[in-house]
Amino acid sequence: MKKLFASLALGLSLCLCTAAFAQTAPAAPAKTEAKAEAVPATAPAAAPAAAPAAAEATAAPVLVPNKGDTAWMMVSTVLVIMMVVPGLALFYGGLVRSKNMLSVLMQVMVTFSLITVLWFIYGYSLAFTEGNAYIGGLDRLFMKGIWDNAAGTFANAATFSKGVVIPEVTFAGFQATFAGITCALIVGAFAERIKFSAVLLFMTLWFTFSYLPIAHMVWFWMGPDAYTAKEVVDEMNNKAGMIWQWGMLDFAGGTVVHINAAVAGLVGAFMVGKRVGYGREAMTPHSLTLTMVGASLLWVGWFGFNAGSALEANGFAALAFVNTLLATAAAVLAWCVGEALMRGKASMLGAASGAVAGLVAITPAAGNVGIGGALVIGVVAGFACLWGVNGLKKMLGADDSLDVFGVHGVGGIVGALLTGVFNSPSLGGPGFVADWVTAGMVTAADFSVAAQVWTQAKAVLVTIVWSGVVSLVSFKLVDLTVGLRVTEEEEREGLDISAHGETAYHG
Amino acid sequence: MKLVTAIIKPFKLDEVREALSGIGVQGITVTEVKGFGRQKGHTELYRGAEYVVDFLPKVKIEAAVADDQVERVIEAIEVGARTGKIGDGKIFVYDLEQVVRIRTGETGAQAL
Numbered sequence: 001m002k003k004l005f006a007s008l009a010l011g012l013s014l015c016l017c018t019a020a021f022a023q024t025a026p027a028a029p030a031k032t033e034a035k036a037e038a039v040p041a042t043a044p045a046a047a048p049a050a051a052p053a054a055a056e057a058t059a060a061p062v063l064v065p066n067k068g069d070t071a072w073m074m075v076s077t078v079l080v081i082m083m084v085v086p087g088l089a090l091f092y093g094g095l096v097r098s099k100n101m102l103s104v105l106m107q108v109m110v111t112f113s114l115i116t117v118l119w120f121i122y123g124y125s126l127a128f129t130e131g132n133a134y135i136g137g138l139d140r141l142f143m144k145g146i147w148d149n150a151a152g153t154f155a156n157a158a159t160f161s162k163g164v165v166i167p168e169v170t171f172a173g174f175q176a177t178f179a180g181i182t183c184a185l186i187v188g189a190f191a192e193r194i195k196f197s198a199v200l201l202f203m204t205l206w207f208t209f210s211y212l213p214i215a216h217m218v219w220f221w222m223g224p225d226a227y228t229a230k231e232v233v234d235e236m237n238n239k240a241g242m243i244w245q246w247g248m249l250d251f252a253g254g255t256v257v258h259i260n261a262a263v264a265g266l267v268g269a270f271m272v273g274k275r276v277g278y279g280r281e282a283m284t285p286h287s288l289t290l291t292m293v294g295a296s297l298l299w300v301g302w303f304g305f306n307a308g309s310a311l312e313a314n315g316f317a318a319l320a321f322v323n324t325l326l327a328t329a330a331a332v333l334a335w336c337v338g339e340a341l342m343r344g345k346a347s348m349l350g351a352a353s354g355a356v357a358g359l360v361a362i363t364p365a366a367g368n369v370g371i372g373g374a375l376v377i378g379v380v381a382g383f384a385c386l387w388g389v390n391g392l393k394k395m396l397g398a399d400d401s402l403d404v405f406g407v408h409g410v411g412g413i414v415g416a417l418l419t420g421v422f423n424s425p426s427l428g429g430p431g432f433v434a435d436w437v438t439a440g441m442v443t444a445a446d447f448s449v450a451a452q453v454w455t456q457a458k459a460v461l462v463t464i465v466w467s468g469v470v471s472l473v474s475f476k477l478v479d480l481t482v483g484l485r486v487t488e489e490e491e492r493e494g495l496d497i498s499a500h501g502e503t504a505y506h507g
Numbered sequence: 508m509k510l511v512t513a514i515i516k517p518f519k520l521d522e523v524r525e526a527l528s529g530i531g532v533q534g535i536t537v538t539e540v541k542g543f544g545r546q547k548g549h550t551e552l553y554r555g556a557e558y559v560v561d562f563l564p565k566v567k568i569e570a571a572v573a574d575d576q577v578e579r580v581i582e583a584i585e586v587g588a589r590t591g592k593i594g595d596g597k598i599f600v601y602d603l604e605q606v607v608r609i610r611t612g613e614t615g616a617q618a619l
Contacts, residue, residue, distance in 0.1 A: 282558050284551065343552055353554065390555040403554055 063156055063165045063225075070166045072313035073174055079304025080177035084112045084184050087301055091294025091352070092188050095402050098286040099494025100192045101504035107187040107196065111203050112180040118207060119176040126208075127215040128175065133242035135213050136220060143172065158223030159311040162439060166311060174308060179215070181305075182257045183207055188402030189265030190272040190484075192283075193491050196499045197482045202474050206264055210470040214463055215256050217241035218248060227436035236436075248459040249423055249432060249452070251320065252309035254364025254416040255463040262409030263464050266400060267471035272484050274399035276491050288348050295352035299328055302359045306366035319430070320366035324359065327378030331358025334382025342390075350386070353407060357385035360411030365419040369429045373422025377415060384414045416460050420453035508603040508619065509577050513568045514542065515588040515596040520566050523587035527570065530579050535570045546594030565596065571606055571619055 089108040093101050115123070125140035139145065146169050147154045156165035157172075183203045187194075221240035227233060237245055243255075250256060275283065285291060306324045310317035335354025336346035361381030362374055369377065388410035389403040400406065423429040425444035434442040478484060485491075490498035497503060515523060520537065527535060541562035548561040572580050581598055589595055608618040 282560075283556070284558055285553055345552070347552060349553055393555055406554075 061163075063163060065154075065156060065165050065167050065170075066159075066312070069159065069164065069312045069314075070170055072317065073166055073170045073308060073311065076304035076308025077170070077174045077177055079301040080174070080181060080308070081301075083298050083301030083305060084177070084181045085109050087294050087297030088181065088184055089294065090290045091298060091356070092191065092402055094287040094289065094291030094294060095188075095285045095349075096191050097283060097494070098505055099496055099503075101286065101496060102500055102502050103196070103495035104187065104191055106500060107191075107194075107199050108184045111184045111187060111199060114200055114203060115180040115183045115207055116176050118204065119179050120172070123179055123207065123212055124172045124175065126212045127179075128172070128220055130222075130239055131216070133240075133245070134217060136216050140172075143169070146172070157311075158225055160224060160316070160433075161312060161314070162224045164312060171311070175215075178253060178257060178305075179207065179211055182211055182253070182261045185257070185261040185404060185408060186265045186268065189269040189400045189404040191401045192495065193275050193485055194268075194272055195483060195486050196495075198478045198484045201482055202268075202478045205474040205477065206467075206470060209474070210260060210264065210467045211256070214243075214260055214466060217243040217462075218250050218253075218256050218459065220244060224436055224439065230437055233437060243459045243462065246455050246458060247432070247452075248455050249368045249419050250364045250416065250459070251366045251368050251419075252306045252363045254360070254412045254419070255459050258360050258363060258408040258412030259416070259460060259463045260467045262405045262407075262412060263467040264471040265404035266396070266398060266409065267468055268475055269398040269400040269405075271472070271475040271479070275401065276488055278399050285349065288352075292348055292352050295355050299355055299359060302328075302363075306363060310367050316367040316430070319371075322371060323362050323366050323369065323374035326371060327362035327365075327374040327381070328355050328358035330375050330378025331355060331361070331382035331385075334358075334379045335386050338383050338386040342386075353385065353389065353403070354382045357381045357388075357407050357411045360385075360408050361415030361418070363412070364416045365422065367430070368419050368432070369422035370427070372428045373418070377418045377422065380418065381411050381414050385410050413460055416456050417453055420456040421449050423447075423452060424449050508606060508616065509572055509574060510601040510603045511570050511572055511577065511580050511584070511598065512601065513584045513588065513596060513598040514540065514565050515568065515584070516590065516594060517564055517566045519588045519590070520568070523568060523584055526583040526587035527580065530576070530583050532570050532572060532576070532580060532583075535568050538567045538569075540565050540567045544594065544597075563594065571603055573616055573619055 085108065089105045092108060093104045096104050120143055122138070122141055124143065125138055126136045129136040129139040131137040145155060155168040157168040157170070158165060183206065186203075186206070187199060218241060221244050222236045226236045243250075248255075277283070303321055303324055307317040307321040310320055332351050332354040335350050335357065339350040340346045358378040358381050361377050361384075365374065365377055385407050388406035392410065393400065393403065393406050396405070421427065423431060424447045425431045425442070426447065427449075431442045431444070431447055434440055434446070475484065486495065486498060513523070517539075524535065542565050543561050543563055546563060548559060548563060551558045551560055568584070570580060577600060581600070584598055605614065606616075606618040607614050
C-alpha cells in the first residue's frame, strides 16, 4: 500500500513537472536577454544574467545568435558530458576494488542525471537570473521564458563581447553539465562504503545550497551589453554576484567546481568514516587501465570545459584551449618527476593523477593567463597535488578514498591563487576588463598582483567555508534520515551486490 | 597410484608439459595459484598507499600416475622446471586411493 502511494505521488509530481515545462512563456518581448558571466576578468566562467528588458534599450538592435559560437558551445557541452560519462566514471571506477566497480559507475551516472534534472527545474534559475548578491531568482523556474512559441524566437544569453549572443538554452545546457560534474566529483571521497540513497539525498541538498549560491556569486553578472554608459555601471555591478563584484577571476570554475566539490568530499570522508580494514587490508585499484582511459577522456573533454567557458569561438577560447593542453602536460611531467624522486619510479596512476591535477589547476586560469603562466601553473600543480595525496592526506587523517581533496582541493586552490599572479600583463597574462562600457582592459601599470591574489584568496576562503558548512549540515541531515553508511557485511560483500544486485566481472 | 603435485614458475609450464609428454604422461591438470617460499615479493605504490605483496604467481600441475612411473615423473618435472634460482618450486607426492574414468566407468590403473 505504501509502495502504491509512493508510486502515485512520484507519478503525479512528474506530471506536474512536465506540465510546467510545457507552459509557454508569456509573450516574450523582443528583448535580448543577455546572460553574462563572471567577473571583470577577460573571460571568467559563464554566468549569464538577464539583460535589461527591451523596454529600456529602445535603441537596442535585435541580436541574433552567432552560429559559430553556438555550434562551439554545443560541442563543448557534449565534451563535458563525455568527461562525466564515461570519463570520470571510469577514472574513479578503476581505482576501487572490483566488487565496488558498478557502485562507483552508478553513483557518478545517476548523480549526473539527478543534477541535470534539478538544474532544468530550478537550478539554472537560481544560479543565473537576477536575485541578490548570493543567489538568483525564480524568473527561469522550469526554464520558462526561454522561448516564445508565438513569436518563434528563443531568448538569448550574453557572451563576453558586446553585441554577441548565443541561445540562452545553449548556455543553460552547458552550465547544466558543470553542475552535474561538480556533484559527481564528490563521490570519490566516500567510495566503497556510502549508501546509494544517501548519495542522492546529499547531492540534492548540496547542489541546492552550495553549488547554486557559489555559482551565482562567482559567475553571475548582467552581461557586457548592460554596460551602456558610465552612469549605469554601479547599478549593473550591484546586480552581480558578490564574488564577481570583488573582481575575482574564475574562468571555468576553480572555486565553483573544484574547491567546492573537494571540500564537500573531505567533509564527507570524515563524516562517513574510514573504510572497514583501511590501513590494514589491501585496497588496490582493480584496473588502472580503465583509470587511464578515464583520465584521457577527462583531458580530451576538458577542452570543452575550459575553452567552452569563453562562450565564444574566439581568441580567448583558443588561449584557454592551448593552456589546457600545456598545463596538463606539464603537470604530468611534474608528478612523474616528483614520484621518481620520492619513490624511485614514476607510475601510471601518478601520471593520470598528474594530468587531472594540471587540468584542475588550469581551470580558473585557462583564459586568464598567458602560455608561460599555464606552464608554471601545471608544474606547480603537479608537485602540489603530489604532496596533497601523500603528505597532506596523512596530516588530514581522513579516508578520502579517491583523493578528491588532494587533487581537486589542492589543485583548485593553487590554480585560483596563481591565476591572480599570471593574469598580470607584465607576466604574459591578458589582464582583465577594467571598464565594461568601453571593454577597455586593465593596463600593466594598474594591475596589482598582490591585490588580485588577495581577491582570489578571499573567494577561495568563502568557497571553503560555505561548502564546508553546507556539507556538514547536509551530511548530518542525511545521516539522521536515511543513514550514511552501509552495514559492515554489505561493505565486505561489496556494494555492487549489496546495493545494486550485480557483479561487474564474472569469474 | 600416486598424485604428483608440483608448484612451478609459470613460464616453465611449457617445458614441463613437454617433458611429461615425453615420458608418456597423457594428462595433467593445471591451476594458476599464488604463493611464496623464500622468494621475496614486491612493493606496490598507489598514490600515497604502499602495499607489500608477498604472493607471487605460480602454476600448480597435478598428474595421476602409476607407482612405477613416479620416479621418472618427478625427474621430468625437476628438469623441466629448474632455473637454479630461488622460487623454482616444490613437488609433492600423494597416495591416490581411487581413479575413475567418467566416460567409460573404468577404475584403477586402467583409468590412469
